[in-house]
Amino acid sequence: MFTDDRKLADLDEIPRDSTLLVTLRQGFDEQEALLIQLADGVACWENTCQHWTDVRLDKGSGARVTDGEIWCQKHGATFAATDGECTHGPCEGAYLTEVDVTVHEGAVYLTDDDYEFAHRGPSDDIDLSSRGRIDFSGT
Numbered sequence: 001m002f003t004d005d006r007k008l009a010d011l012d013e014i015p016r017d018s019t020l021l022v023t024l025r026q027g028f029d030e031q032e033a034l035l036i037q038l039a040d041g042v043a044c045w046e047n048t049c050q051h052w053t054d055v056r057l058d059k060g061s062g063a064r065v066t067d068g069e070i071w072c073q074k075h076g077a078t079f080a081a082t083d084g085e086c087t088h089g090p091c092e093g094a095y096l097t098e099v100d101v102t103v104h105e106g107a108v109y110l111t112d113d114d115y116e117f118a119h120r121g122p123s124d125d126i127d128l129s130s131r132g133r134i135d136f137s138g139t
Contacts, residue, residue: 001102001109006117008101008108009035014042018062019070021047023123024099024115030123031115033099034058035108036065036081042108044101045070045084050094051077060122070096 014020019034022044032047034057049055049072057063057072057079064071069078069087077089084096100112110117 001111002104002107003109006110008044008110008117009120011037011042011103011106011108014108015062018065019058020062020120021058021060021122022120023118024110025118026115030118032056032058032123033115034063034070035101036063036070038082041103042101043081043084044099044108044110044112045079045096046099048097049074049077049091050079050086050096051075051089051091 008022009020014035014037016037019036022033024031024033033044034047035042035044047056047058049057055072055074057070064073068081070081071078075090077091078087079096080087084098086092086094099115102109102111
């Protein structure tokens with residue numbers, strides 16, 4: 001269970017005020033996920049907003065996190081880092097999709113059998129140059 005091929009990151013590599021992006025494999029498909037430090041551990045969520053699931057919360061440089069909430073910079077929705085619930089925005093009441101991870105001896109390991117660890121950073125399947133819809137990021 002706690003093998004190198006399941007290790008996502010050392011605990012101290014995960015920012016306290018943002019997220020760390022990893023790419024997971026589910027069969028032949030890649031799925032991005034974000035790691036976020038909590039007061040009592042780490043949470044891992046699929047990197048998709050529940051309003052528009054083609055919108056990424058972490059675009060590769062960390063998602064905006066304020067007061068324990070992860071922000072979707074496309075339309076301003078916020079998600080509780082502890083349970084993934086949308087607390088504000090057009091998908092209020094929806095939940096981010098959880099990916100099971102465990103902290104063991106200072107490292108974070110993927111324990112969700114539905115996924116395999118591919119690599120850190122964005123998925124090779126995502127077009128990073130694409131910009132669409134509305135945007136609250138200020139860029």
